Amino acid sequence: MNGRKSVDQAAAELSAETQASVYHSTKVTHEKRTKLLFDQYKNPDQLRQWAGEVKQHVIDNLDSYLPAVEARMQQNGIKVHWAATASAACHTVLDILVARRAYRVVKTKTMVSEEIRLGRFLQHHGIESVETDLGEFIVQIDKDHPSHIVRPIIHKNRREIAQSFEREGLGAYNDDPKTITMRAREHLRHKYMEADVAITGANFVSAESGRIVLVTNEGNSRFCLAATRCHIALIGIEKIVPRDQDLPLFLNLLGRSATAQELTVYTEFIKGPRHEDQLDGSDEVHVIFVDNGRTDVLESDCTEILRCIRCGACLNVCPVYRQASGHAYRSVYPGPLGAVLSPLMMGKRLFFEKADLPKASSLCGACHEVCPVNIPIPDLLLRLRNRAHVRGVAMEGSPPMGAWSVxxxxxxxxxxxxxxxxxxxxxxxxxxxxxxxxxxxxxxxxxxxxxxxxxxxxxxxxxxx
Amino acid sequence: MSLWSELLEFGEPPRPDYTISDRDQILTRVSKALEKLPNRALMPLYDSKVVIQHSVLAGRDPVEVLGERMQRVNTKLFPNPAAIVTYLESQGWLRGYCAPALWRTFKAHFGPNFKVELHFESRRLDDYQFSITLAGGAIAETGTIILTDEISSSRLSSLAPWAHFAVILREDILLDVPAGIRALGLDRSTIWVTGPSKTADVEGILIEGVHGPGVQGAVVIEQRVK
Structure with a gap:
């Protein structure tokens, strides 16, 4: 992902066209979000603070929440697996597929699967895994990487997409967004029907009921879960909320913060395998709780970042992200959230690889102001800068400060x-x-x-x- | 150095790893990390009703609010079942599916040019231009249709056709999102639908009908014709 270039090098090399489109779309989304929140609530900041406190409570008590949610899911007929590492998570998925003799998979957008590079792993093992979110589908056919956690192809224009569709045999060149979308509709609905297994992430998991909550605007997760007989959900261990009654707060903030909607179009609540009277859907539901560096974060002094609900609001508002776009961060998670999370998830041993990311910030604080779970991102960036300093991580481009301090x-x-x-x-x-x-x-x-x-x-x- | 601390220090263990399960490894690391905390954050005392947009509801008729909120998210609310059939005819959508429970409600309105099936065959899903199914309810505050496994035995029927019409019983209309959460009950799979399927992945331009319905409709009725 973008070699070892620093964020400002990558930003300097970004084409003017890409930079303009990233800047424009992040700005529009951010402005709509602000209007929606402040038009409808007298004190939206109070909502963010509560949401942050709820998630911090969960993180500080994961030792009791994790076994509780596991037990509840098992009662609901869900099979629960655990994966400490990316490779363990990939192999757990493969084991389930092999046991079912399944070789066709449809996937919804999940950041965890990006983290563990599941697509590449499955392809390597001869399994067809199709991304069904339109943006992720285009990323997949282009063998590219998402550059935004909510809008994966914010860096591409319609002409590039039309060329990719033509190359993949999805019709003659046509760069009309409606035509592109309808061609994807035709292509993907047959993929759903042919697939054996659906792989999704989860936006929230309720410890009280064991319910998995999934939101999409496209309806692709519903199609995945209606057309296949087996559902595998990859879930980061931090995704828990205590009770069902906490969901309104989080759904409200997620929709508004991610895409400036009161609610995302499709909000699904999955409690377990289908009832026998239901014609469509999963007989088997597997949940894989994935660590992959999250316990490293939990051991650090930056646990607040585990509150993150992946809405992308901090990316949209960040002056550095707007100039640099997502690939500059050399990580699955770009933007301010990524500048904190990505180095931490490398673990202590490999922290130095991404220790430069926390410097890609002017510390203006806009990310903290918009965060729906009130993560003090600038503070965390400073803690990580200090960590890099204390460990003596050498960084290119940093001026020597010795003389200045004298x-x-x-x-x-x-x-x-x-x-x-x-x-x-x-x-x-x-x-x-x-x-x-x-x-x-x-x-x-x-x-x-x-x-x-x-x-x-x-x-x-x-x-x- | 014990094997255990080696595992922690050097990250990924080789697979398959029979020495310690991933579950134990994760839970042990979680407990170890949390032990060091001087205080753990308490659950805040807040009322889940704080997210309700009271100005939207303000003692108005729920059906009126539902219609207004549906319009905002581009769900078409029809005054009665006959209006849905008239709309279908005007669009030239004559092949579709009607949930058996609603057949008596709609039967009289369909002219002879319609070809309506009462069983949704998922292997022919492109044959259906529209579908009419019974909703589990609706949320007025957000203009949301609630579809449940309990009420509808076919998830694909409300998703695959280009136009979907949800029939909502007036008594099933809930006021706000927290009420919607309370109503989840024991249903294995509930989905809230707030507008047509949509994407803005291509240059941020909004396109409807990317996987699910491009036209999302609804009608509120007093009761079904039994």
């Missing part, structure tokens, strides 16, 4: 440096042999040095007139 802690030296630095205005700064400064100046220009102006102003202000 200067800044000695008032006299600082004052002298402020006025002396006026010489910068006459120097060709882009030629100075400081790599970090050179990289920075490639796409930006330093403003004129006005060091000392504030001190001067303050001193004059204090003088009695």
């Amino acid at each position: 200067l800044a802690s000695q008032p006299l030296a600082w004052r002298t440096a402020l006025s002396a630095s006026r010489v910068l205005n006459r120097l060709p700064t882009d030629l100075l042999p400081i790599p970090a400064l050179q990289a920075w100046e490639q796409s930006r220009a330093l403003p004129e040095w006005r060091g000392g102006a504030f001190r001067k102003w303050l001193a004059e202000r204090r003088r009695p007139s």
Whole structure:
């Protein structure tokens, strides 16, 4: 995924067209969301705070919630599996498929399956696994990666999509979005009917009833679960809410935060295998609780990020995401949430690989303000920056701060440096042999040095007139 | 260093791993991480009714609210069963499915040019241009149709045809989302439908009918014709 380029390198190389479309669609979604929340509620912030507290309560008590939800699901006739790692999760899926002699799978969009690279794994084992969310389907046929957790192809335009459809034999070139969508409809409905097994994620799981809640706008998860006889749900261990009566709060915030809807079009509540009177649907329901780095997060000082309900609001509002798009983060989870979650999920040993991501933020705080579960993302970014510093992770592009800290802690030296630095205005700064400064100046220009102006102003202000 | 701590330290164990189950591994790590917490966050005391949009409901007739909210999400609310049949005829959609429980309610309205089946054959799902099924209820606040396994024995019939019409009994209309959650009961699979199937994946342009119905309709009736 994007090699080892830093976020600003990736942003600099992003085509103007992609950048404009990412910027435009994130901005529109964000503005609609704000209007919807503030038009309808006197104090929407209160809702976010409650939702955050509920999820934090669950995370702090996962040791009792996990066994409880397992027992409840088993009572409902669901088979519960556990997978500590990505590979364990993939193999558990494969074991279920093999036992059923199933070789055709339809999938809904699930971030967990992206994490564990399930699609590639199944293909490698000779299983046809079809993504049914339109965006994910296009990602799949292009062998690409999603660049947004709710809008996987926010980085593609209709002409690219039309070319992909033509290449895949889905009809002659036509870039009308309606035609593209209807061709996908025709193609995918036959895939549902041929498939043996449906693989989904879960948006929420109620500990009280063991109910799995799935939301989609397209209706693809309903089609998957109506047309096949076996349902496998991949669920991160943090997805639990305590009671059914907590669902209205979360459904309300998820729809509004993700796509500015009061409710997502299709909201499904799955309690177990079908009743014998029901013609359509699963005889077998398997739940796989996936860890894959989540317990590493739980051991860290950033457990708040486990509240995340994957709405994408922080991506949409983030000035860095808007410039850089999702691939720049080299991770399944991009944007502010990804800058926290992705390095943590690497585990202690591989943290350094993504330790640069928390720096891809101006700490403006917009992500915290929009987060439906009130995650203090800027604080977490700072904790992770500190973690990288403490562990001495070397980072390209970071200016050395040693000299600065000596200067800044000695008032006299600082004052002298402020006025002396006026010489910068006459120097060709882009030629100075400081790599970090050179990289920075490639796409930006330093403003004129006005060091000392504030001190001067303050001193004059204090003088009695 | 014990095998156990090695497993923790070096991440992925080889598979199959018979030394310790993934379940124990996960739960042990969870407990270990939580042990260190000085305080655990308490469940906040909040009322799940806080999400209700009282200004929308404001003591009005639930059917009126339902109609208004359905319009916002592009679900067509018809005044009566006959109006649905007239609409179908105007669109030229003559082949479809009607749930057996509703046949007596609709039978008289279908002209001889209609071909309506009372059994939904999923292997011929493209043969049905429309379907009419009985809903488990509706949520007025959000303009949502509730479809349950208990009420409808065919999930595909309400999903696969281009146009779906849900028949809602007036007494089954719930006011708000929390009431909808309370009504889930023992149903194995309930789905709330708030508008037609839609996507905005291509350049953010809204297109309806991506997998499920492109036309979502509903009608409220006092009672079924038995």
